[in-house]
Amino acid sequence: xxxxxxxxPPERLADLLLRLRRVEGQVRGLQRMVEEGxxxxxxxxxxxxxxxxxxxxxxxxxSSAMAECLADPERAAAEGYSPERLEELFLxxx
Numbered sequence: 698x699x700x701x702x703x704x705x706p707p708e709r710l711a712d713l714l715l716r717l718r719r720v721e722g723q724v725r726g727l728q729r730m731v732e733e734g735x736x737x738x739x740x741x742x743x744x745x746x747x748x749x750x751x752x753x754x755x756x757x758x759x760s761s762a763m764a765e766c767l768a769d770p771e772r773a774a775a776e777g778y779s780p781e782r783l784e785e786l787f788l789x790x791x
Contacts, residue, residue: 705758716754720747759786759787
């Protein structure tokens with residue numbers, strides 16, 4: 698891990714990218730729905746689904762970062778990922 702990021706295990710990377718592609722598709726669908734003038738309830742429902750999906754992807758990413766920090770706490774702290782910093786980052790997601 699470094700200040701720029703860290704390397705996800707291959708299976709986590711594949712899962713995260715799949716989730717992000719799904720969110721991307723949901724957002725494109727939302728754009729079409731708005732352009733077509735679809736009903737408010739239908740559009741808001743899709744906004745909520747896209748938001749939840751993106752949040753979930755963010756939590757999964759953060760979970761991987763936490764695992765790496767826990768595996769080498771001295772290195773994590775040296776690179777600016779103290780427990781307090783990690784808490785701050787987590788709270789940004791919630």
